[in-house]
Amino acid sequence: MSTLDWTQIILYFALLIICTPLLGRYMAKVLQGERTILTPLLRPLERGIYWLAGVDTRVEMTWRHYALAMLAFNVLGFLVLLLLQRLQAILPLNPAQLPAVGWLSAFNTATSFMTNTNWQGYGGETTMSYLTQMMGLSVQNFVSAATGMAVVVALARGLSRNSQARTEAKTLGNFWVDLVRCTLYILLPLSILLAVVLVSQGVIQNWSPYVEARTLAGETQLLPQGPAAAQIAIKQLGTNGGGFFNTNSAHPYENPTPLTNFLEMLALLLIPAALTYTYGSMVGSLRQGWVIFAAMLILLLAGFSVMVLAETQPNPLYGNVAMLEGKEVRFGVVNSVLWGAATTAASNGAVNAMHSSFSPLAGGIALLNMMLGEVIFGGVGAGLYGILIFVILTVFIAGLMVGRTPEYLGKKIEAREIKMATVAVLLPSASILLFSALAVVTEAGLSSRANGGPHGLSEILYAFSSAAGNNGSAFAGLNANTAFYNSLLGIAMWIGRFGVILPVLAIAGNMVGKKIAPPSPGTFPTDGPLFVGLLMAVILIVGALTFFPALSLGPIVEHLLLRAGQTF
Numbered sequence: 001m002s003t004l005d006w007t008q009i010i011l012y013f014a015l016l017i018i019c020t021p022l023l024g025r026y027m028a029k030v031l032q033g034e035r036t037i038l039t040p041l042l043r044p045l046e047r048g049i050y051w052l053a054g055v056d057t058r059v060e061m062t063w064r065h066y067a068l069a070m071l072a073f074n075v076l077g078f079l080v081l082l083l084l085q086r087l088q089a090i091l092p093l094n095p096a097q098l099p100a101v102g103w104l105s106a107f108n109t110a111t112s113f114m115t116n117t118n119w120q121g122y123g124g125e126t127t128m129s130y131l132t133q134m135m136g137l138s139v140q141n142f143v144s145a146a147t148g149m150a151v152v153v154a155l156a157r158g159l160s161r162n163s164q165a166r167t168e169a170k171t172l173g174n175f176w177v178d179l180v181r182c183t184l185y186i187l188l189p190l191s192i193l194l195a196v197v198l199v200s201q202g203v204i205q206n207w208s209p210y211v212e213a214r215t216l217a218g219e220t221q222l223l224p225q226g227p228a229a230a231q232i233a234i235k236q237l238g239t240n241g242g243g244f245f246n247t248n249s250a251h252p253y254e255n256p257t258p259l260t261n262f263l264e265m266l267a268l269l270l271i272p273a274a275l276t277y278t279y280g281s282m283v284g285s286l287r288q289g290w291v292i293f294a295a296m297l298i299l300l301l302a303g304f305s306v307m308v309l310a311e312t313q314p315n316p317l318y319g320n321v322a323m324l325e326g327k328e329v330r331f332g333v334v335n336s337v338l339w340g341a342a343t344t345a346a347s348n349g350a351v352n353a354m355h356s357s358f359s360p361l362a363g364g365i366a367l368l369n370m371m372l373g374e375v376i377f378g379g380v381g382a383g384l385y386g387i388l389i390f391v392i393l394t395v396f397i398a399g400l401m402v403g404r405t406p407e408y409l410g411k412k413i414e415a416r417e418i419k420m421a422t423v424a425v426l427l428p429s430a431s432i433l434l435f436s437a438l439a440v441v442t443e444a445g446l447s448s449r450a451n452g453g454p455h456g457l458s459e460i461l462y463a464f465s466s467a468a469g470n471n472g473s474a475f476a477g478l479n480a481n482t483a484f485y486n487s488l489l490g491i492a493m494w495i496g497r498f499g500v501i502l503p504v505l506a507i508a509g510n511m512v513g514k515k516i517a518p519p520s521p522g523t524f525p526t527d528g529p530l531f532v533g534l535l536m537a538v539i540l541i542v543g544a545l546t547f548f549p550a551l552s553l554g555p556i557v558e559h560l561l562l563r564a565g566q567t568f
Contacts, residue, residue: 008262009338012262019274020293027278028281031181031278036185038189055174055177061171062170062171063158063172063509070147070151070175073175074114074115081114081140084131084132085100085128086101086106087100091129091131093207094131095129095130098129105121107487108486108487108490109121109122111490113136113140113141115493116144116145116148116347116380116382116497117496118235118240119467119471119493121485121486122246122481125245125246137231141235142188145237145271147179147381148379148385149186150182151381152279152384154175155388156283158508159411160282161284162282162283187237190271191230195229198232198263199229204228206227207227209225210222210223210224210225211225226244232264236267237380239272239383240350241343241472242472265335265339272378276292276296276384280292283409288527291532291535292384292391299372299376299539303341306361306365307337307340307358308337308362310559311336311358316562316564317565326354327353340366343471344367345377347370347382348473349473354476356459356474360559363475363555364458364551364559366462366473368543370466370471371429371432371469373386373469373543374386375387379470382470388504389504392408396413396418397534398531399413402522404522410517417511420503421503424500427500428469429547431468431499432464435468442484445460449478450477450479455554459475459478460478461551462474462475464488467490470496
């Protein structure tokens with residue numbers, strides 16, 4: 001590793017830490033309805049949206065009403081995107097005259113973008129019209145991210161010890177208000193700023209027809225165009241990850257310079273990190289937010305360290321030289337690894353290198369990041385409510401160790417919360433393992449592999465981990481645009497999204513009605529280094545117990561074979 005590599009790594013994590021309280025404080029004001037710098041400009045627009053939609057901002061919802069509103073909105077978005085794909089051949093803004101998308105592929109894509117997964121079994125420039133990209137995919141990039149933020153805000157209100165009035169009413173706020181504020185005051189302004197910078201660096205943003213160009217070899221090449229910068233900004237900030245072009249952020253039109261590469265990597269983690277501070281502010285204890293941030297950051301740094309060590313080691317199968325195949329050679333191997341670690345930790349899925357070309361150990365860590373439940377920063381909102389599930393489990397385990405009823409933020413954790421937390425952890429894990437098992441015993445599942453042996457198993461495990469974790473990245477060797485994978489991966493995305501959200505809202509609804517108990521000498525502190533260590537241990541142990549057998553047959557055995565100078 002060069003001095004430049006070290007400088008960039010230090011700068012990246014330093015900026016992430018610095019931006020966390022700055023953006024987190026602003027988001028806390030927005031989500032609590034306080035005045036911000038954008039209020040004079042956006043408040044009239046916000047009120048107009050409520051008036052048009054018939055939303056009474058004074059009416060708060062119980063967790064069931066909140067969940068029903070969230071589900072109805074997301075199902076409607078799914079149907080709109082499904083129809084846009086099916087009808088794009090007869091709709092405007094289709095300069096390449098692309099045909100309608102097939103039903104199963106359209107189902108998979110509509111599910112993918114609605115669930116904030118952005119898994120793509122297609123090439124964007126050869127499949128989606130400009131209208132579908134803008135009205136369908138880009139809109140879902142905003143509202144799916146806003147949905148995740150709204151859910152974690154509802155959970156924060158349920159856990160908070162600040163609002164006695166809400167405790168007595170057992171309400172969690174208004175989903176429509178949370179959705180509008182997250183979109184209007186947070187996602188939209190940040191996306192505009194990032195898009196302007198990206199355009200200034202050469203990322204394309206136009207409605208031009210595709211351009212025919214002559215190559216140096218004298219051949220003709222069709223260069224795709226389109227409104228890319230606007231979608232790239234929100235795909236990164238909203239932890240969506242879907243690429244405007246097939247090769248995602250390895251495409252020079254999406255990621256042309258070292259500055260765009262750095263900013264897109266920073267945007268991957270910016271909002272998920274800042275939400276930890278927002279959470280601490282909303283529940284009345286900033287230390288609680290920093291504890292969660294510390295656990296996330298340590299797990300990310302540990303995984304990244306293993307990945308970069310693996311990728312900078314010589315390959316014994318090819319004369320002990322470093323392997324550059326599949327890496328982003330414009331920006332260096334370390335940039336490929338840092339992006340790979342961040343995108344799989346953040347439930348983003350955008351890539352600037354092909355993860356299938358990572359060394360087995362580095363690819364295995366990327367896979368583990370998703371298998372842990374996408375709680376190492378994770379998706380916007382989703383990562384925070386995911387790790388709060390583990391916080392509840394950790395508090396429960398600690399309570400067992402000290403022999404008293406577990407408490408978190410002064411509220412008792414009881415059987416109902418533990419049951420819901422267990423459901424939220426088990427449903428995505430079960431879908432990963434069961435669907436992967438089905439794929440490896442059927443011809444339809446095995447025929448899509450580009451490789452046999454342990455690497456082929458990793459391709460299948462990665463696909464279902466990415467879908468159930470709502471990540472969206474791929475090992476790139478698996479042909480997932482088949483009836484088998486479009487169907488099963490789509491189902492896994494629904495389970496991974498709503499199989500977690502609904503138990504989370506149930507926990508929030510149950511916790512909001514509980515009285516606050518004052519701390520006592522037997523109360524287990526959840527705002528110190530000891531709890532950080534215990535929380536990380538629970539996350540890793542649950543992940544290890546669930547997935548170690550599968551990982552040992554895939555990336556682990558492949559790594560051991562590589563170190564021995566053998567192939568399968």
